[in-house]
Amino acid sequence: MDRAPPLVRGRRIAILVGDGVDSAIVKTIVSDLTKAGQIPELIGPTAGSVIDAATKPLPVNRAAPNAPSVIYDAVLIPPGVAAGLATMPIAQRFIDEAFRHGKPIAAAPDAHALLVKLDLEGGEGVVIGDGKLATLLLDNLAQHRFPRRVSKLAHN
Numbered sequence: 001m002d003r004a005p006p007l008v009r010g011r012r013i014a015i016l017v018g019d020g021v022d023s024a025i026v027k028t029i030v031s032d033l034t035k036a037g038q039i040p041e042l043i044g045p046t047a048g049s050v051i052d053a054a055t056k057p058l059p060v061n062r063a064a065p066n067a068p069s070v071i072y073d074a075v076l077i078p079p080g081v082a083a084g085l086a087t088m089p090i091a092q093r094f095i096d097e098a099f100r101h102g103k104p105i106a107a108a109p110d111a112h113a114l115l116v117k118l119d120l121e122g123g124e125g126v127v128i129g130d131g132k133l134a135t136l137l138l139d140n141l142a143q144h145r146f147p148r149r150v151s152k153l154a155h156n
Contacts, residue, residue, distance in 0.1 A: 009037035011073035018084035023052035032134035043067045064090045069097040074104040082111035104140035106133045
């Protein structure tokens with residue numbers, strides 16, 4: 001029987017941040033996700049904070065080494081961090097694991113090259129947008145996982 005998808009609440013969203021991130025956009029994303037009943041967490045390369053595009057500290061919730069991808073339901077890559085993530089093997093592994101587990105991924109346009117490098121571009125449940133990243137992610141989060149994406153990888 002076809003049913004409307006359940007309301008999505010309480011999902012943990014990893015927002016990958018690093019130096020140069022636009023903190024105003026990140027704060028808007030966090031606010032939008034929180035209002036939608038989600039639990040966003042800022043994941044940085046180290047504990048403490050990152051330095052945003054305005055050279056001000058932006059506190060992070062967890063350091064990447066202490067934030068395994070398996071405890072999150074989705075990943076969001078905001079503007080201004082893709083170049084830094086592309087040089088961090090731990091960040092690349094985090095994104096790749098989330099993809100392989102069929103989790104939704106939303107990314108700013110500047111992350112396109114990173115997704116291509118990881119061979120994740122165009123996968124089901126992976127969206128790139130310059131508008132409301134939180135909204136794009138929430139749309140895919142309602143489906144929870146994308147198992148066909150995982151099975152497609154298993155056959156490659």
